[in-house]
Amino acid sequence: MQRAEPQDFSRVLSSMCTEPHAIAHDAAVRFLASNPGDPGTYETVARLERDAIESLGEIAGLPDAAGYIASGGTEANIQAVRIARNRAETRTPNVVAPASAHFSFHKAADVLRVELRTAPLEEYRANLEAVSELIDEDTVCVVGVAGTTEYGRVDPIPELAELAVDAGALCHVDAAWGGFVLPFTEHAWNFSDAEIHTMTIDPHKLGRAAVPAGGLLVREPELLDELAIETPYLESTSQMTLTGTRSGAGVASAAAVMSELWPAGYEAQYRTARSNAEYLRDEFEARGYDVVEPVLPIVSVELSDGLIDGLRDAGWRLSRTGAGEARIVCMPHVTRPMLAAFLSDIDRLS
């Protein structure tokens, strides 16, 4: 077989993945062959997973955090819904989420046979009245998004948590992408800000760990008991993860890079990303394009179909929102010179 080479990130504008930090890369390479899914046999990586969860807890305002490093945000979201479904009594469970919720909640609904009710938005955020109207006695979980995939918006988390508590449901926050920028903002989003029960927060996105390293946090360890399956032949006795064998690379890289970058390194990274997003917004607006205000560093902008096609032909990896805007996620690999080159291609093509 010809030796395959991955593309580099020099034209990837819309991905929520990025190049792992050098420290994450090194840890991933060292732990490629360890299996955190078998903690009795692979003890070192099991210890690193506890370190990683402790770091995530610090970031998310949850001392003595419980949870685990998942394959990604999709698994963490599925598992949060599974916890909520399994602890409830109803045989016809539903989950209420804003229309901006990630498609993994649709996947969770199919996988778990739970009804997903999506509430319309107001200014790109959950409309509390609409959410409230969808909640009933079969609601097992109310979802809030802290950093939406398309526009980087933050739902009113404390208010959503109150609605959940009033309904006897769990409140889950999807901070898969936003969790590593929100600590440096004024938003109310985490366990100390609101009575939330579970959270998705992914080291392999803005945390700069190697894939696969998603994060599931729970306020009380007992919530994880809803996921436990017996493991007769392993040295350990039960397993709460959705997958079985898991990646030591993801776990070890997450532990290493969070230890290195939290908090100062992530704060510097956030300030650069915000500055890049504001630069891009200003440059688009100076050219007369309509930009959705980047609350967190994601810039969505109305470009013509022809221009988007031209940019893709020029090698830019650019995706679109459901409404059609081009979306640029200001990840660590998205630098100012890269954005300048992108704008220069826009000027050439438009």
Place this chain on the structure above:
Amino acid sequence: MQRAEPQDFSRVLSSMCTEPHAIAHDAAVRFLASNPGDPGTYETVARLERDAIESLGEIAGLPDAAGYIASGGTEANIQAVRIARNRAETRTPNVVAPASAHFSFHKAADVLRVELRTAPLEEYRANLEAVSELIDEDTVCVVGVAGTTEYGRVDPIPELAELAVDAGALCHVDAAWGGFVLPFTEHAWNFSDAEIHTMTIDPHKLGRAAVPAGGLLVREPELLDELAIETPYLESTSQMTLTGTRSGAGVASAAAVMSELWPAGYEAQYRTARSNAEYLRDEFEARGYDVVEPVLPIVSVELSDGLIDGLRDAGWRLSRTGAGEARIVCMPHVTRPMLAAFLSDIDRLS
């Protein structure tokens, strides 16, 4: 943080994971930052995934194979049951599996809200009469295991497939571990041997890819449609995997190592493993221990609790079957000198 080092494999006896092959390791390191879950953006690794599925199809007797590289055997088993559940009409679906089926089927049953019916065994294999008695009009899937986790046994796959077809159900074969040794045996286990519909076959076990690289194969690509979820903001339009973001390391390493080792390299590896299993059986029997005959290279042996504790204290990573035997999985890292050292510790401790 102190630099953490993983343990080596020199005393790991019971894991179905192993050190990735050098070629797999190199490919994994190169593709650590690519995401096969976003094939529109990461095109190279998407092509490698198609290569990997083609190789798995060759191994499993399925030309023009469809499927994908999953996070592992657990995901592949869950997804196979999900396909079977989603295509059926019943609201009270059940799955019939031998009692030897991996615990991931119990996980699948909880996740998917499917009833799991386990049939008693006969000589460590599925008893066809017992399976047949459990099948009814709500049965959506009949499971056969080709290489059981505890004893390495192969169920009567063609007969199980016939029972499934007669019931209008799918037949799923779990060859997660066995798939890379069975091609060199006389067992009937794959798509060309029997009317099976889906299969789990994991490159990251005996295929020597880097974790995470499980495999799900389906006889007809239409079966994958049961899993499709729309992906509004990606460059691609739908996603069939259980996870979202996925590991480029797993996919690239699987493609590279299968291209290198199939078939001659895997056959040589199998012959070594078989020879080691027979050596270990002979040595145990010469010492008067009861050994379960290793049909595939897994040796299960009755050792006293005290001896197992002593061996664990001496650093051997040794797990037990549900019935209590110690089980030694003859993976590529389990060499003859390692087994000799293990036997020497047994002689010292007993």
